[in-house]
Amino acid sequence: MSKVIVDVSPSLDGYLAGEEVSVERPFGTAGHRLHRWLGFEGATPAEADHEAAAAMFVTAGAVVLGRRMFEVGIGTWGADGAFGRPCFVATHRPHENVDRGPTSFEFVTDGVPETVAKARAAAGGKDVIVVGGASVVQQCLAAGLVDEMRLHVVPVLLGAGTPLFADSSAAPVELEQTGVVATAEAVHVTYRVTR
Amino acid sequence: MSKVIVDVSPSLDGYLAGEEVSVERPFGTAGHRLHRWLGFEGATPAEADHEAAAAMFVTAGAVVLGRRMFEVGIGTWGADGAFGRPCFVATHRPHENVDRGPTSFEFVTDGVPETVAKARAAAGGKDVIVVGGASVVQQCLAAGLVDEMRLHVVPVLLGAGTPLFADSSAAPVELEQTGVVATAEAVHVTYRVTR
Numbered sequence: 051m052s053k054v055i056v057d058v059s060p061s062l063d064g065y066l067a068g069e070e071v072s073v074e075r076p077f078g079t080a081g082h083r084l085h086r087w088l089g090f091e092g093a094t095p096a097e098a099d100h101e102a103a104a105a106m107f108v109t110a111g112a113v114v115l116g117r118r119m120f121e122v123g124i125g126t127w128g129a130d131g132a133f134g135r136p137c138f139v140a141t142h143r144p145h146e147n148v149d150r151g152p153t154s155f156e157f158v159t160d161g162v163p164e165t166v167a168k169a170r171a172a173a174g175g176k177d178v179i180v181v182g183g184a185s186v187v188q189q190c191l192a193a194g195l196v197d198e199m200r201l202h203v204v205p206v207l208l209g210a211g212t213p214l215f216a217d218s219s220a221a222p223v224e225l226e227q228t229g230v231v232a233t234a235e236a237v238h239v240t241y242r243v244t245r
Numbered sequence: 246m247s248k249v250i251v252d253v254s255p256s257l258d259g260y261l262a263g264e265e266v267s268v269e270r271p272f273g274t275a276g277h278r279l280h281r282w283l284g285f286e287g288a289t290p291a292e293a294d295h296e297a298a299a300a301m302f303v304t305a306g307a308v309v310l311g312r313r314m315f316e317v318g319i320g321t322w323g324a325d326g327a328f329g330r331p332c333f334v335a336t337h338r339p340h341e342n343v344d345r346g347p348t349s350f351e352f353v354t355d356g357v358p359e360t361v362a363k364a365r366a367a368a369g370g371k372d373v374i375v376v377g378g379a380s381v382v383q384q385c386l387a388a389g390l391v392d393e394m395r396l397h398v399v400p401v402l403l404g405a406g407t408p409l410f411a412d413s414s415a416a417p418v419e420l421e422q423t424g425v426v427a428t429a430e431a432v433h434v435t436y437r438v439t440r
Contacts, residue, residue, distance in 0.1 A: 062410075062420060063409075064410065206417050206420060209410075209415055209418070210412050210414070214258075215258035215402065218402075221404075226400060227432060237422060
């Protein structure tokens with residue numbers, strides 16, 4: 051059964067990016083501090099970091115992301131579009147499809163649930179990976195669409211930026227912790243959403 | 246060398262308590278959801294949970310807490326005051342000392358740094374444990390007073406309540422992850438603050 055999996059790298063204080071996110075600086079003032087575990091900033095990831103990176107898309111049939119993440123990211127994702135599979139961008143503003151080699155971006159204007167539904171249909175029984183940004187993750191959680199979360203918690207307190215989680219009036223969401231591996235660059239922890 | 250150690254139990258989305266904290270409900274709408282790893286709510290803690298609980302005060306010479314935590318907690322801490330050592334309460338409003346068996350509470354009105362300094366002096370070379378609430382933790386972090394953090398991250402998204410971390414204009418605080426143990430009830434993770 052196809053699952054919807056959130057896969058993101060927050061700081062310990064829960065930010066997915068610093069302040070002043072822009073096309074020039076997709077993660078704002080945080081730079082690539084949250085992605086050293088992927089080898090950025092001259093870091094040397096550990097074996098468990100490599101394994102967490104390799105696992106990110108191994109079951110993925112499709113990807114969901116937000117429009118802002120697309121806007122600030124597309125210039126950095128290269129000729130192959132980085133994701134190598136159908137991607138669905140939740141947005142309020144229509145946009146023509148974008149193709150980058152094996153990666154396609156389709157823009158869905160009728161809400162995050164419909165974006166996830168389209169991704170699920172395109173995934174052919176494989177999983178849908180929600181890669182961000184925070185607003186899309188929050189809307190997926192609020193709509194009860196998330197089956198798993200994979201967090202790569204980075205050992206830094208950014209103090210400001212884009213929070214992964216937002217205040218929500220929804221009932222508490224109970225989780226089951228299903229795996230933890232820690233390295234110098236991240237605590238890779240996975241949760242199953244229990245319903 | 247005496248260390249200042251924050252030891253708290255946040256939800257995965259970073260709340261130390263739910264909404265509507267009161268004397269009647271010290272953790273508000275969250276009840277004791279964040280303390281199942283300590284055996285509350287009929288839970289059966291795992292061996293690693295017991296070890297994390299036992300480790301909490303083993304090196305502690307003194308405790309620091311906030312006035313609000315004292316107010317809502319003192320009625321639940323019993324005849325021995327729960328902490329079994331000198332406690333220092335950061336507050337704006339003076340209050341006479343409170344003694345509960347081996348536990349003493351002294352109220353310090355000249356700021357969180359001075360509260361920590363008094364606790365350090367009383368700790369006799371042992372560690373100072375900062376048990377909350379969130380405001381005191383944040384002020385300790387902002388003042389650069391924290392040597393270690395022990396977080397017992399509970400697998401639930403509360404969605405609302407008292408956030409452990411607050412927006413801060415201070416520079417990012419770099420951490421070194423020094424230990425992780427996961428159980429069904431919590432991910433016990435420790436960090437050293439690097440300066």
